[in-house]
Amino acid sequence: MKRIINFIFAVLLSPVCLFAQGQGVTQCGTSTGQYPFPVQSYIELSDPSVPSSQQWSTMKQPCVSWGTTDVRYAKHKLPVLKVQKNISLTGWRGEKIHAQAVVWTGTDIDKLNYSFTEFKNGKGNIIPASAFSGGFVRYVMTDELNKDGRGACGSRPDHTIYDSLLVADGIDHLLEFIPMEKMSTRAVWVNCRIPQSAIPGLYKGTVEVKDGDKILSVLNMDIRVSSHTLPVPSEWTYHLDLWQNPFAVARYYQVPLWSQEHINAMRPLMKMLADAGQKVITAAIIHKPWNGQTHDYFESMVTWIRKVDGTWAFDYAVFDRWVEFMMSMGINKQINCYSMVPWELSFQYFDQASNSMQFVRTAPGESEYEEIWVAMLSSFSRHLREKDWFDICTIAMDERPMEVMQKTLKVIYKADSEFKVSLAGNFHKEIEKDLYDYCISIGQCFPEDVKVRRHTEGKWTTYYTSCAEAFPNTYTFSAPAEATWMSYYSAKNHLDGYLRWAYNSWPKEPLLDSRYKSFAAGDTYFVYPGARSSIRFEKLIEGIQDHEKITILRREFTVTGNKDGLKKIERLLSPFNLSSFPEIPAERTVNKAKRILNTL
Structure with a gap:
C-alpha cells in the first residue's frame, strides 16, 4: 500500500508542465511578445483601437481628475470627464470604500506614481495612510456577448468573428510606477479600509499623482465615517x-x-x-468533475484505489x-x-492489479455506481x-x-x-x-x-x-x-x-x-x-x-x-x-x- 501511495504522490508532485521558455502565446494564439506567465511585471497587448491624433491634439499637458468607479476608461480615447479635483465618499467603520483617479496625457509620462496622506477630521482624529491602498488599472483583451446579444455560452473557436478590444479591468498593486505613452489614459484605483476604531465624522486628505518626483496633481478626498460598524469579513452572514x-x-x-x-x-x-x-x-x-471545461482542469484531491481483491481504499492526503x-x-x-454526478460519467481510479490508472463508466441508478459510491x-x-x-x-x-x-x-x-x-x-x-x-x-x-x-x-x-x-x-x-x-x-x-x-x-x-x-x-x-x-x-x-x-x-x-x-x-x-x-x-x-x- 505504501508503494502505491508513493507512486501516486510522485505523479501529483511532478511539475505540471515543462518550464516556460520563449515567447508566450494567449488562448487565442496571439503572441504576447514577452516571456510566458509573467507575475511581477508585464507588457499589455497592443490596442486594436488606434488613438486619433486629431482628437488628442488639444492635449498639451497631462490631465488628472477624479473619475467614477462605474466606468472602464479606454486606453487610447480621451475620457469624457470634466476635471474634478474633489470627491466625497461615505462608509461605515470597517467598510472598504474606493475611488478611481484618471490620468490622460498628450505627452509621454516616464514614471506615473501616486501617494496618500493621512486623513484627519476637525478634532485631530486620523485615518492613517496605512488604511489606504491602490493600484494602476491595467488593460486586458476582451470580446463581447454572442451575436444574438442574449448570453455568452458556446464554443468560440474563431475569435475573429467577435470584436476584440483592450479594456480596463486588472488592478496592479505590484508596480511602484508605470510609464504612459502619449495619447493614452491610465486610471489609479484607490481603496480605503476604514478602521473599525475610527471616530465617526468627516475626514479630509489628499492623493498626490506624480511623474517621478514632479507633482502632476493633488486630488482632494473627503470621507464621511458613519457611526455604524461593519463586522470583519469572516463574520459577515x-x-x-x-x-x-x-x-x-x-x-x-x-x-x-x-x-x-x-x-x-x-x-x-x-x-x-x-x-x-x-x-x-x-x-x-x-x-x-466538469469534464475539463477550464484551461486547467480539476484533478481529484482524493486518490481512489481498487485493491487486488476488488475492494476499495481511499487516500485523503x-x-x-x-x-x-x-x-x-x-x-x-x-x-x-x-x-x-460529473458531466462525463466516468470515474478514475488506481488499479492495484494492473499498477495503472483506470476508468469505470457508470451512472446513478446502476448497481456498480451504488457499490462504488x-x-x-x-x-x-x-x-x-x-x-x-x-x-x-x-x-x-x-x-x-x-x-x-x-x-x-x-x-x-x-x-x-x-x-x-x-x-x-x-x-x-x-x-x-x-x-x-x-x-x-x-x-x-x-x-x-x-x-x-x-x-x-x-x-x-x-x-x-x-x-x-x-x-x-x-x-x-x-x-x-x-x-x-x-x-x-x-x-x-x-x-x-x-x-x-x-x-x-x-x-x-x-x-x-x-x-x-x-x-x-x-x-x-x-x-x-x-x-x-x-x-x-x-x-x-x-x-x-x-x-x-x-x-x-x-x-x-x-x-x-x-x-x-x-x-x-x-x-x-x-x-x-x-x-x-x-x-x-x-x-x-x-x-x-x-x-x-x-x-x-
Whole structure:
C-alpha cells in the first residue's frame, strides 16, 4: 500500500508542465511578445483601437481628475470627464470604500506614481495612510456577448468573428510606477479600509499623482465615517461561494502541484478571497468533475484505489492539505465536494492489479455506481468525522436533472444519512428539503414560504449567474456596477448570497487576454496572477458589503420596531429587477440605492 501511495504522490508532485521558455502565446494564439506567465511585471497587448491624433491634439499637458468607479476608461480615447479635483465618499467603520483617479496625457509620462496622506477630521482624529491602498488599472483583451446579444455560452473557436478590444479591468498593486505613452489614459484605483476604531465624522486628505518626483496633481478626498460598524469579513452572514481552482495556480506559476511552492503561490490569492467574505472551500473528489471545461482542469484531491481483491481504499492526503491550507486563510465555514454526478460519467481510479490508472463508466441508478459510491462515501464520512469536518462538509452537484439527483440522494443517504448535500441548478420542490445549500439560477425564484422555512432551518438559499446571462454579469466587458447590482438583487429577494463558478480558472495568459474558447471573456475568473484584484472584484465586494449593511439594518429595525426604516429599505430595493436590463444601466439603480442606504 505504501508503494502505491508513493507512486501516486510522485505523479501529483511532478511539475505540471515543462518550464516556460520563449515567447508566450494567449488562448487565442496571439503572441504576447514577452516571456510566458509573467507575475511581477508585464507588457499589455497592443490596442486594436488606434488613438486619433486629431482628437488628442488639444492635449498639451497631462490631465488628472477624479473619475467614477462605474466606468472602464479606454486606453487610447480621451475620457469624457470634466476635471474634478474633489470627491466625497461615505462608509461605515470597517467598510472598504474606493475611488478611481484618471490620468490622460498628450505627452509621454516616464514614471506615473501616486501617494496618500493621512486623513484627519476637525478634532485631530486620523485615518492613517496605512488604511489606504491602490493600484494602476491595467488593460486586458476582451470580446463581447454572442451575436444574438442574449448570453455568452458556446464554443468560440474563431475569435475573429467577435470584436476584440483592450479594456480596463486588472488592478496592479505590484508596480511602484508605470510609464504612459502619449495619447493614452491610465486610471489609479484607490481603496480605503476604514478602521473599525475610527471616530465617526468627516475626514479630509489628499492623493498626490506624480511623474517621478514632479507633482502632476493633488486630488482632494473627503470621507464621511458613519457611526455604524461593519463586522470583519469572516463574520459577515453573506454566503459567498466563488469556486477556487488550485490547478490553475500550479500551471501558471510553474510549480509542482501541492508542493510548498504551490501553497505559497496560492496564499495571497486565497487571502484576498477570504477578505471578500468567502465562506466555501471548493474541493474536487473525482477526476474532472466538469469534464475539463477550464484551461486547467480539476484533478481529484482524493486518490481512489481498487485493491487486488476488488475492494476499495481511499487516500485523503491531498484533500487534507488543501482544506487545512484554506482554513488557515480564514475560509472555514463550508467544504463543497464535487461531484458524484460529473458531466462525463466516468470515474478514475488506481488499479492495484494492473499498477495503472483506470476508468469505470457508470451512472446513478446502476448497481456498480451504488457499490462504488457507498464504499467511497462511507470511507469519506469516517475521515471527515475524524478531522471534525463532517458538519461543515457537503456532497455537491451542479446543474443536474431532478431524476438524477433523486437517485444520487438515495446513494448518499445509504452511505451516511447525516451527510449534507448542496446543488447549484434549477429549482425542484421535490428535492428542496434534502438540500442544505441550494443555489438556483438568477432567472428562477424560490417560493416565499420555502425561503422562510429554509432560513429557520439554518439552510443556505442563494442564486448564481453564468454565461447564460447577458445582464447582469461579470465579464471583462460588463459594466462594473453589474457586479454590485448582484448583491442588491439578493437582498431584495431575501437570499443569503451569491455563487459564481470561477474565482481563478485562468485562461492561458490571464494578465494579457481574458478571452476563452468556450465562454465570453472574463467568465472564467475574477482576479489575476500576482494576487491582483480587478474592477469587477472590487465592485462585487462593494455589493456584498451593502448586502451585509442591509441585513444588519433589517435586524436592527425589526428589533426596535422601526417600520419606517424597514419600508425605506424595501423602497430602495424595489428597482432591482431583471427586466430593467439593458435599458436601465446598473450604475443608475445602484447609486440611487446607495445614497438612500447611506442615510439610514
